[in-house]
Amino acid sequence: MPESQPIFPEVDRIIHEPARLAVLTVLSACDSADFTFLQAATGLSKGNLSVQLTKLEKAGLVSIDKVLFRKTTRTTASLSKLGKHQLTDYWATLERIRKQGASKSG
Amino acid sequence: MNDSIRLTYLTRHYYELQGIRTAPMWLCFLAMQAQPYAVHSNGKWNDLFAPLAMGLMILFSWLAGRYYRRRFGWLNPAWVSLPRSGFYWGLVLCLSIWSIFSIVVLGFIGSLPYALTLVWISPLFNKEDLPLRRIYFAAAGAVVIFSTLLLQLTHQDGRIIVVIQCVVLIALGIADHLLLMSLLAPARETADA
Numbered sequence: 201m202p203e204s205q206p207i208f209p210e211v212d213r214i215i216h217e218p219a220r221l222a223v224l225t226v227l228s229a230c231d232s233a234d235f236t237f238l239q240a241a242t243g244l245s246k247g248n249l250s251v252q253l254t255k256l257e258k259a260g261l262v263s264i265d266k267v268l269f270r271k272t273t274r275t276t277a278s279l280s281k282l283g284k285h286q287l288t289d290y291w292a293t294l295e296r297i298r299k300q301g302a303s304k305s306g
Numbered sequence: 307m308n309d310s311i312r313l314t315y316l317t318r319h320y321y322e323l324q325g326i327r328t329a330p331m332w333l334c335f336l337a338m339q340a341q342p343y344a345v346h347s348n349g350k351w352n353d354l355f356a357p358l359a360m361g362l363m364i365l366f367s368w369l370a371g372r373y374y375r376r377r378f379g380w381l382n383p384a385w386v387s388l389p390r391s392g393f394y395w396g397l398v399l400c401l402s403i404w405s406i407f408s409i410v411v412l413g414f415i416g417s418l419p420y421a422l423t424l425v426w427i428s429p430l431f432n433k434e435d436l437p438l439r440r441i442y443f444a445a446a447g448a449v450v451i452f453s454t455l456l457l458q459l460t461h462q463d464g465r466i467i468v469v470i471q472c473v474v475l476i477a478l479g480i481a482d483h484l485l486l487m488s489l490l491a492p493a494r495e496t497a498d499a
Contacts, residue, residue, distance in 0.1 A: 218309075225310050229317035230381045237379030240490050241316055 211297075214259045215290045219244055220252050224279065224287050227262060232278035253277055261286055315436060316489045318387055322429075323489070324374045325482030330366035332472040332479070334359045339465045339472070378490065389431035398424055419454045419467050423447055426475065442481050446474045 215221055222242040226233055233241075239249050256262040261283035267274045279287070316323075337359050341352070389395070398421075405421040408414045427447035429435045453470050
């Protein structure tokens with residue numbers, strides 16, 4: 201294998217980052233979740249979570265809704281169809297890599 | 307427990323683990339059991355007691371819900387997690403039929419605590435639930451069933467059975483709340499913000 205080639209070329213880098221993966225894992229287990237829940241579950245700071253959500257939205261993996269509720273803006277996020285598909289693909293890829301690794305070492 | 311399992315479990319069971327929400331209801335039942343001993347002399351107070359207890363129960367349940375919503379947020383759950391065990395549902399069906407039969411035909415309400423216990427120990431039969439949660443539900447179920455059996459065999463006042471059920475359910479609520487707290491992540495040091 202040439203040195204410049206990445207080790208796991210097929211892993212989606214957008215999903216692979218731990219903070220974004222945590223957000224996507226939460227969203228894959230529910231229909232939608234608000235910003236406070238995402239923050240409490242993932243332990244991310246407000247700023248970091250906001251940045252990660254924006255990146256995921258730009259990639260088309262999540263959709264974000266902002267609703268005005270009792271004079272405050274409520275932000276909710278949900279996994280898009282593409283997001284569900286990509287996340288399933290991501291876990292399948294990791295599983296494939298794990299099996300390859302196990303067969304090589306075993 | 308790895309992060310993926312923790313996050314999935316927490317999200318799927320978020321509302322189930324909000325144990326403090328149900329505590330006011332069991333406290334209300336407890337108060338109703340104690341009422342005849344505490345305020346037997348005042349008829350007016352007796353009439354007011356039940357609506358007042360119900361009102362306080364609704365108020366405190368709402369406040370508990372508000373606390374969870376404000377502190378930890380909310381979500382739209384994708385599904386309701388129920389036990390998939392055929393044995394469990396068979397047992398629920400048999401015990402429910404027996405309870406209804408014994409109440410309607412025999413006029414005996416003694417089987418009701420067992421049927422109710424079987425309903426609330428459902429997490430014990432749910433393989434998706436965490437082992438720790440299944441253990442404390444099993445322990446709580448055993449305490450209620452054995453104490454009920456003992457009290458029935460020694461012909462004790464039925465109120466004690468209700469009191470034990472309520473106390474155990476309050477304890478389970480607190481245990482669920484503590485589990486929720488332990489599942490929520492500590493502040494995470496993250497990479498590329």
